Amino acid sequence: MNQQVRSRRNLQRLVLTSLLLTIVVIGLGAYTRLTHAGLGCPDWPTCYGLIDVPQTSAQITAAEKAFPDRPVETAKAWNEMIHRYFAGSLGLLILGIAIYSIKLRLSKHTASQYPVILPIVILSIVTFQAALGMWTVTLKLMPIIVMAHLLGGFTTLSLLFLLYLRLNAKSMENQGANLVDWQLRKYGRYALLGISILTAQIALGGWTSSNYAAMSCVELPICQGDWLSDLSFENSFDLIPPSKDTYEFGHLAHNERVTIHVTHRIGAIITGVFLTWLALMIFIKARNHRVKSAAVALFSLLVLQIGLGISNIWFSLPLNIAVAHNLVAACLMLSLITLAYKLRQNSQESLYE
Amino acid sequence: MSKVINKSLDIAIDTNEKHFSLTHTLQNWRAYYDITKPKVVALLVLTALVGMSLSVPDGLPWQLLLPAMFGIACLSSAAAAINHIVDEKIDTIMGRTHNRPLPEGRISVESAIIFAACLALIGFVVLYSLVNPLTAFLTLAGLVGYSFIYTLYLKRATPQNITIGGLAGAIPPLLGWTAMTNEIAPNALLLVLIIFTWTPPHFWALAIHRKNDYAKVNIPMLPVTHGVSFTKTQILLYTVLLFVVCLLPYLVGMSNWLYLLGACSLNLIFIRYAWQLKFNATADTAMATFKFSIVHLMLLFIILLLDHYWLPMA
Numbered sequence: 001m002n003q004q005v006r007s008r009r010n011l012q013r014l015v016l017t018s019l020l021l022t023i024v025v026i027g028l029g030a031y032t033r034l035t036h037a038g039l040g041c042p043d044w045p046t047c048y049g050l051i052d053v054p055q056t057s058a059q060i061t062a063a064e065k066a067f068p069d070r071p072v073e074t075a076k077a078w079n080e081m082i083h084r085y086f087a088g089s090l091g092l093l094i095l096g097i098a099i100y101s102i103k104l105r106l107s108k109h110t111a112s113q114y115p116v117i118l119p120i121v122i123l124s125i126v127t128f129q130a131a132l133g134m135w136t137v138t139l140k141l142m143p144i145i146v147m148a149h150l151l152g153g154f155t156t157l158s159l160l161f162l163l164y165l166r167l168n169a170k171s172m173e174n175q176g177a178n179l180v181d182w183q184l185r186k187y188g189r190y191a192l193l194g195i196s197i198l199t200a201q202i203a204l205g206g207w208t209s210s211n212y213a214a215m216s217c218v219e220l221p222i223c224q225g226d227w228l229s230d231l232s233f234e235n236s237f238d239l240i241p242p243s244k245d246t247y248e249f250g251h252l253a254h255n256e257r258v259t260i261h262v263t264h265r266i267g268a269i270i271t272g273v274f275l276t277w278l279a280l281m282i283f284i285k286a287r288n289h290r291v292k293s294a295a296v297a298l299f300s301l302l303v304l305q306i307g308l309g310i311s312n313i314w315f316s317l318p319l320n321i322a323v324a325h326n327l328v329a330a331c332l333m334l335s336l337i338t339l340a341y342k343l344r345q346n347s348q349e350s351l352y353e
Numbered sequence: 354m355s356k357v358i359n360k361s362l363d364i365a366i367d368t369n370e371k372h373f374s375l376t377h378t379l380q381n382w383r384a385y386y387d388i389t390k391p392k393v394v395a396l397l398v399l400t401a402l403v404g405m406s407l408s409v410p411d412g413l414p415w416q417l418l419l420p421a422m423f424g425i426a427c428l429s430s431a432a433a434a435i436n437h438i439v440d441e442k443i444d445t446i447m448g449r450t451h452n453r454p455l456p457e458g459r460i461s462v463e464s465a466i467i468f469a470a471c472l473a474l475i476g477f478v479v480l481y482s483l484v485n486p487l488t489a490f491l492t493l494a495g496l497v498g499y500s501f502i503y504t505l506y507l508k509r510a511t512p513q514n515i516t517i518g519g520l521a522g523a524i525p526p527l528l529g530w531t532a533m534t535n536e537i538a539p540n541a542l543l544l545v546l547i548i549f550t551w552t553p554p555h556f557w558a559l560a561i562h563r564k565n566d567y568a569k570v571n572i573p574m575l576p577v578t579h580g581v582s583f584t585k586t587q588i589l590l591y592t593v594l595l596f597v598v599c600l601l602p603y604l605v606g607m608s609n610w611l612y613l614l615g616a617c618s619l620n621l622i623f624i625r626y627a628w629q630l631k632f633n634a635t636a637d638t639a640m641a642t643f644k645f646s647i648v649h650l651m652l653l654f655i656i657l658l659l660d661h662y663w664l665p666m667a
Contacts, residue, residue, distance in 0.1 A: 113637040186383065350643070351393050351433070351499070351522045352508075352515045352556045353450065353563075 018093040022157045028083040030326035040076030044137040053077040098123040140246040146210035188343030201267040208264045212250035213257035230255040298335045384454035388437040389430035397525045403654045404529025420483035421532035427476025428492045434469035435500035443570040488532045495524040512578040519552030550598045554591040555646035562639040585631040592627040596620040609664035615656035
């Protein structure tokens with residue numbers, strides 16, 4: 001029994017560690033992106049052929065000779081390489097979680113059914129993330145790749161969090177005992193709808209950033225000037241862009257960037273209204289204080305996130321606020337997942353019961 | 354405490370408006386939806402769809418496909434609703450099912466009966482007029498077999514309740530088949546046999562998990578009357594039997610190697626679950642086995658479908 005408690009706790013710790021590390025990696029990713037260091041190293045996985053960053057003047061000369069169109073910028077190269085090393089360690093950690101989960105599942109002496117499919121899915125996503133990370137470099141920051149890399153990171157985080165929640169739920173027996181009363185049950189589905197809306201809004205945010213459209217609208221609440229007549233949806237959301245040498249600093253025209261930015265703001269309004277309504281209804285109807293506090297957390301993060309979004313405009317995209325806008329989006333997603341998880345219904349049924 | 358008060362309040366409100374009013378029905382659509390066991394009905398309709406597809410070599414005419422699916426879904430939903438009505442008393446006592454719509458008083462028994470009767474009538478009329486009388490009567494027989502013979506009698510009479518009653522839930526592939534061909538074909542019975550064999554290990558896994566609940570309401574489920582250990586042996590033996598039965602579609606030349614491969618893998622996993630349940634079970638194994646059994650049947654029939662269209666037999 002002691003052994004079982006220990007192995008469960010080990011796995012929980014491992015998952016928690018990688019959860020925290022994922023947040024760090026997402027933060028570093030946003031930082032890399034926002035300091036325009038995504039092409040800080042023109043090759044992959046090495047940086048100008050080195051396992052760290054060219055620093056001595058001899059190294060820099062050799063590097064610039066090998067990559068003549070990309071002069072060395074040590075600070076940017078470091079941002080990129082630090083992100084790569086952290087992401088690499090996260091990958092190894094998740095590999096460890098997958099192996100450990102399989103081992104526990106196969107072991108004869110475990111008292112509960114450990115999830116194995118989820119860890120394997122996370123492992124494959126994180127592997128795919130490595131590929132996307134490579135393509136961000138080799139395809140020169142093609143917007144769709146950059147956005148997919150962001151979404152992949154968020155997916156990794158969300159699924160790791162789900163794994164954490166599942167490991168912390170005592171057992172399947174308890175899930176049945178934890179039934180939420182029926183008035184609240186439908187909000188479980190609305191929380192899932194909220195997750196879809198938020199995912200779309202995060203994707204739009206990623207699209208705004210990867211197309212360098214964050215500063216295309218500088219006024220509140222929607223945009224400056226006659227923005228309605230500026231809108232052009234023709235090319236703004238083309239997933240495959242025309243072939244370019246580099247997509248750094250964007251390839252779209254101004255009015256197309258305005259379109260993307262405006263869409264993200266309108267998305268923010270929709271997401272904000274829906275999540276406010278959701279948090280409010282759950283707060284009013286819930287009798288369980290843990291569900292209530294999850295609703296409060298959701299609402300607080302929402303207010304914070306909208307505040308950060310407005311600050312991005314007001315203060316012209318300061319680095320720390322832009323990174324925070326990215327991280328709080330991740331936290332918002334996690335709080336919504338918590339809510340959906342707490343309100344989920346145990347829906348196993350059989351014809352013969 | 355407040356929950357108890359609220360619940361009795363709900364019941365009080367409900368007794369006040371016992372009549373079957375349309376507005377009440379519309380506001381309560383969720384409760385009506387819930388008593389049809391939508392997920393189970395979806396699985397039944399899937400197996401019926403596979404029956405239809407396998408009955409003819411090429412595409413299905415939508416003029417038959419749509420009314421047949423609709424009618425089978427209606428009658429299955431009605432059957433599930435009748436099951437909820439019949440079991441209202443025991444569901445109130447059982448821990449796992451006390452939050453069903455009827456015990457919670459979200460809808461009255463009268464409303465549920467009218468609802469089920471309407472569904473059954475619509476389903477029967479659609480099948481009779483737009484598909485064929487054979488399918489209509491077979492589907493109705495399924496409803497009677499499940500709702501009345503199984504739920505009302507067998508369930509409360511014998512520990513072999515689901516072994517026999519399983520026939521009612523196994524019939525949809527045959528219904529799909531007759532909907533297309535208007536005759537009872539041996540291959541259709543083969544599909545019925547698969548679900549028939551699958552039912553005992555599927556349900557007994559859940560019955561083990563809810564043994565105490567069933568004991569509380571005097572339902573003679575096998576784990577209650579013959580013990581958990583005996584039931585687990587039965588589950589293991591039935592999964593082995595299921596493995597053999599699942600080979601038949603390949604052996605009679607109805608399906609190709611893709612099905613053989615899929616069926617073997619799924620059944621080996623099922624046997625593995627049953628083995629674990631018998632010899633090194635943990636608190637969750639019974640429930641995990643039950644959950645897997647649903648995935649097993651669903652994937653098995655999807656593979657039958659893929660196999661039929663990708664690797665058609667001459």
